[in-house]
Amino acid sequence: MKKNKFIAIEGIDGSGKSTQAKNIAKRLEAEGHKVYLTFEPTDMRIGKMIRTILGGKEKADEKVIAALFVADRLDHILHETNGILKKLADGFTVITDRYYFSSYAYHGAHMDMDWVIQSNKMAADILKPDINIFVDVSPEVAMKRINANRETIEIYETLDNLKAVQAQYVLAFEKLKESEHIVAVNGDETPEKVSEALWEILQKEIQNN
Ligand SMILES: Nc1ncnc2c1ncn2[C@@H]1O[C@H](COP(=O)(O)OP(=O)(O)O)[C@@H](O)[C@H]1O
Ligand SMILES: Cc1cn([C@H]2C[C@H](O)[C@@H](COP(=O)(O)OP(=O)(O)O)O2)c(=O)[nH]c1=O
Structure with a gap:
């Protein structure tokens, strides 16, 4: 079997990431891969704290939210039993619905993106995705x-914010294109078409190692 991969799926809210992540997981499993599907914010301690803030039940400064995501991501990577590193070591292909590009895009819309990139450097140094897949959707379609x-x-789910985040994703990909493997699919298409495009990309990625 070829080396198991770490795949990150990125995109604005409503882009169809979760739908596609589940779909790829099923298809990879059908081909005999062991697959671990995961997401951020996590459902661990810090992830839960983040969700209460995102749901509007508690308030926090944007910088505090960005820092909580850094901590949640490190928990996501390093957790002894469910961490991504452990799952990769156990032979799973890991698909994550969001990773650090989400931080660059969402928090970059509210503060200096370079600060956000710097504060995630520890995560990036420990574990970069083999591939970052951007489900590129128009904010209007996502909002609908x-x-x-x-x-x-x-x-974060207002049209203005989705537009801002979409623009930040583009900026972040441009900034980091030399050090990251990034591929985009057109998320405005039907789920089936997006899924086919994604599958083609992944087949290539898996064969390349
Ligand atoms: N390509 C698509 N075309 C139309 N509707 C979609 C598509 N992909 C997902 N959806 C629907 O849009 C909503 C958001 O999709 P979801 O996968 O949860 O997106 P995300 O995880 O990016 O927020 C869901 O109700 C889903 O069924
Ligand atoms: C991973 C991550 C997510 N987020 C935001 C994006 C989403 O609005 C929110 C929750 O993510 P998620 O549950 O993936 O929402 P959706 O399924 O609608 O895409 O968290 C950040 O602001 N920073 C981050 O680093």
């Missing part, structure tokens, strides 16, 4: 999907 399908809307 969120409004149609959700009972609760989180603090």
Whole structure:
């Protein structure tokens, strides 16, 4: 078997990341890979704290939120039993629904992106994704999907913010294109079409090692 991969899926809220992450996980499993599907914010201690803030139940300064995400990410990587490093060591292909590019894009919209990149350097030094997949959707389409399908809307889920975050993703990818493997798919398409495009990219990635 080829080396098991670490795949990060990125995109604004409503881009269809979670749908695609689940789909890839199923397809990889059907091909005999052991797959661990995970996400950020995590469902561990710090991730839970973050969700109460994102849900609007507690307030926190944007810098504090960004720092909590750094801590949650390190927990995500390093946790003894469920951490990504442990899962990779155990032979799983790990797919994460969001990783540090989410921080660059979401927090970069509120503060200096270089500060956010610096504060995530420890995570990036420990573990870079083999591939970052950007589900590139127009903010208007994403907002429609969120409004149609959700009972609760989180603090970042406004059209203006989605537009700002989308622009920050583009900036972050441009900034880091030399040191990161980044591939985009058109998320405005039907789930089936997005899934096919993604699958093609992954087949290549898996064969390349
Ligand atoms: N390509 C697509 N076209 C139309 N609707 C989609 C598509 N992908 C996902 N959806 C729907 O849009 C909503 C948001 O998708 P989801 O995968 O949860 O996005 P994200 O994880 O990026 O927020 C869900 O209700 C999902 O069923
Ligand atoms: C991982 C991460 C997520 N976020 C935000 C993006 C989302 O608005 C929110 C929750 O993520 P998520 O549950 O993935 O929301 P969705 O399924 O709608 O995309 O957390 C950050 O602000 N910084 C980060 O580092």
